[in-house]
Amino acid sequence: MDNRNPLTYEAAEIQLAELLAQDLDQRQNYDHYSTDDMYTWSTVFSNLFHRAWPNRAHPEFLDGVDRLRLMYHIPKVSAVSNRLQELVGCRLYFVEGHTDPTTYLLSIARNYFPVTVWLRKPIQIGYIEEPDMVHEVLGHAVMLSNKLYFEHHRRIAQVFLDIMKQAPMSTVELLAEWVARFYWRTIEFGLTRDDSGRVRVYGVGILSSAEETIRSLEPGASHVYLPDDPHLACRMLIDESYELDESGNYTGKGGMRTYYVVNGFHHFHTMVNALKDVITKKLAQEKLVPIG
Numbered sequence: 245m246d247n248r249n250p251l252t253y254e255a256a257e258i259q260l261a262e263l264l265a266q267d268l269d270q271r272q273n274y275d276h277y278s279t280d281d282m283y284t285w286s287t288v289f290s291n292l293f294h295r296a297w298p299n300r301a302h303p304e305f306l307d308g309v310d311r312l313r314l315m316y317h318i319p320k321v322s323a324v325s326n327r328l329q330e331l332v333g334c335r336l337y338f339v340e341g342h343t344d345p346t347t348y349l350l351s352i353a354r355n356y357f358p359v360t361v362w363l364r365k366p367i368q369i370g371y372i373e374e375p376d377m378v379h380e381v382l383g384h385a386v387m388l389s390n391k392l393y394f395e396h397h398r399r400i401a402q403v404f405l406d407i408m409k410q411a412p413m414s415t416v417e418l419l420a421e422w423v424a425r426f427y428w429r430t431i432e433f434g435l436t437r438d439d440s441g442r443v444r445v446y447g448v449g450i451l452s453s454a455e456e457t458i459r460s461l462e463p464g465a466s467h468v469y470l471p472d473d474p475h476l477a478c479r480m481l482i483d484e485s486y487e488l489d490e491s492g493n494y495t496g497k498g499g500m501r502t503y504y505v506v507n508g509f510h511h512f513h514t515m516v517n518a519l520k521d522v523i524t525k526k527l528a529q530e531k532l533v534p535i536g
């Protein structure tokens with residue numbers, strides 16, 4: 245998610261209504277995909293499925309790929325949306341480029357998720373910075389098909405909305421940045437232990453890139469193990485600002501992305517449950533909202 249230029253709640257409601265009014269099939273315009281696009285999707289899928297995900301993706305993610313019946317051909321986003329609706333009650337809607345954080349999180353809280361439908365070029369098969377349809381479908385949609393994960397994803401959005409309703413607009417940008425830091429370091433680029441204690445990937449920004457999935461678990465990768473106390477873990481995620489590399493991409497210290505490791509999905513869920521309290525206290529500590 246992007247943390248820039250949050251709209252007011254009322255403006256986001258209008259924006260979301262306009263976005264939801266669009267027809268997904270019409271916006272995807274399936275017949276216009278080129279043979280290059282077909283090649284790109286099937287190669288990306290094959291690289292991820294056969295090379296990157298085995299022994300690296302969390303088993304819950306791999307179950308989601310089956311649940312959504314994703315394969316070597318470009319999916320119709322409306323069909324993925326229908327399947328997600330059956331599984332967890334979530335619908336996809338079309339966006340072009342970035343949405344502001346209020347609209348993005350408002351849609352999530354209302355059981356929608358925004359997707360773009362453009363595809364990377366063949367030269368970008370291994371990695372691309374901008375989110376494309378691979379990221380949205382072979383990343384976000386897959387994880388969202390897990391009922392418990394979906395509920396916690398929705399709760400993160402609700403935390404932002406609950407606090408923003410009571411905060412002056414002047415602090416909403418900062419609030420959006422803190423929520424974005426949490427979202428970025430868990431939903432997008434998080435690692436977790438599986439049931440046998442091995443570190444696995446659940447962050448969809450990693451899992452939608454074969455190169456990054458492999459790189460994130462290599463011996464030299466920078467891993468930070470989050471403390472069991474969910475309040476402390478949340479503070480670690482939201483206190484540290486992003487560092488940017490020379491191309492303006494978010495990285496960790498030393499020009500390398502730092503991956504934060506949660507101790508299983510239960511740990512992640514306790515962190516989501518603590519998030520509202522942690523952010524409320526941080527706002528009060530920094531005297532940005534009245535205490536109580």
Ligand SMILES: [Fe+2]
Binds near residue numbers: 375384448
């Ligand atoms: Fe994303």
